[in-house]
Amino acid sequence: MDAKKIINQILEEKGKITDVYFVACGGSLVDLYPVSYFIQGESKTIHSMYYTSKEFVISAPKTLTKNSITIVCSHSGNTPEAIEAAKLAKSLGSYVIVFTNNEKSKINSDSFNVIVYPWGDEISVQDEPMGESYALMNELLKAQEDYCEYEKMKDGLSKIDGVIRKAVQVEKDSAVSFADKYSKEPFLYIVGSGASFSQAYGFSICSLMEMQWINCGYIHSAEFFHGPFEVLDKDVLYILLMNEGRTRVMDERVLKFLKKYGSKYAVIDTRNFGIDIIDKDVVDYFNPFVFYKMACLYREELAKVKGHPTSVRRYMGVVEY
Known part of the structure; x- marks a missing residue:
């Protein structure tokens, strides 16, 4: 995934981004929550919120517009409410990014920017939804407001796999x-x-x-x-x-x-x-x-x-x- 290229494309198409929505169910929502927290804590120009997919469909925010990004994650790619959420966001003008592990899934549509991620014990967390979402939002904050901790976030993403490996060793017993x-x-x-x-x-x-x-x-x-x-x-x-x-x-x-x-x-x-x-x-x-x-x-x-x-x-x- 080329995070900078994706963000440049979004900003060229949409102009200023005012809101980012993270939408998923269960474990996929768990992956996205921290990145929403990151935007809330670091951005001066962007508001962020996370939604479980069905609630997003039933009660979409009024700020879901052409100046928003909606990130939807469905590991299987076939979760009905996640697919519905992506379609709704698209219909309201939001730029939609979809994460899925299943290239052949229903959510893998030309209507969205679909990122098919690998999965497994040997995969770097940088290539999983949480890591890739952090990379995308770090690029967005850098491009839109010259985020001062941009390099520190990139450095952290490059180091976190090593911390995780040590954690497993230390905590096993x-x-x-x-x-x-x-x-x-x-x-x-x-x-x-x-x-x-x-x-x-x-x-x-x-x-x-x-x-x-x-x-x-x-x-x-x-x-x-x-x-x-x-x-x-x-x-x-x-x-x-x-x-x-x-x-x-x-x-x-x-x-x-x-x-x-x-x-x-x-x-x-x-x-x-x-x-x-x-x-x-x-x-x-x-x-x-x-x-x-x-x-x-x-x-x-x-x-x-x-x-x-x-x-x-x-x-x-x-x-x-």
Whole structure:
């Protein structure tokens, strides 16, 4: 993918971009949330929002116009509501970029700029939807407003694969221990903040609820103290995702409380994986890459202990819904 070429083409066709919408379902939406967060935190001229595909179709924003970009992701390329969302955005004048892993899918249409991405354990995250979306938006901010952290974002994208590899090595034993100790727990919570709140969400609904049939909730680190902490006791299990960057202070506050009043919790801390090789001015946006891989690691170890393959489903793709 030539991100700069795509952005130059969009700006030549559309002029100034005022809004970017990220639209997907489930795990694909998890991939796009951090990039929306990036625009909200860094852009002076562009507003951004993420939508689950069906809600986008039912209640499209009034600012969805010719001066907007809509990025739709469907891994299979055949998700009906994602296809509908892309068509709707196009009909309203938005420039539509589609990510899919399936070149032969229904969403691969000449109506959109379609990016077919590879998938697998050996693929660089730069070539996956989150990495490619970051690259696109980094180019957009550079072209439209001369984004001052442009080079730092590019450098971070070039380094994050190495951080992820180290994270898997460092955290492997902890994931094995967690699975051995807590595989029979009936419920747990995932807590996270910043761009990584997406990974608390994804870890919960995809890795644990969908793939392991474990009841699980997700909580924002700041919101933990505005209601959810009332259910904390010695028998409730938590996983805390500890960011490096500006939002870390919120995660540290949760950890302090867990240590004082809880007993069942695991902490996954990107600081332990050498993420500080990424510049502190942009490191906030790279934590989610690591936490996604950690969710994969933990669910695989749980699957081994529980004897529940991550591919098994009761409803998804099995029954009509």
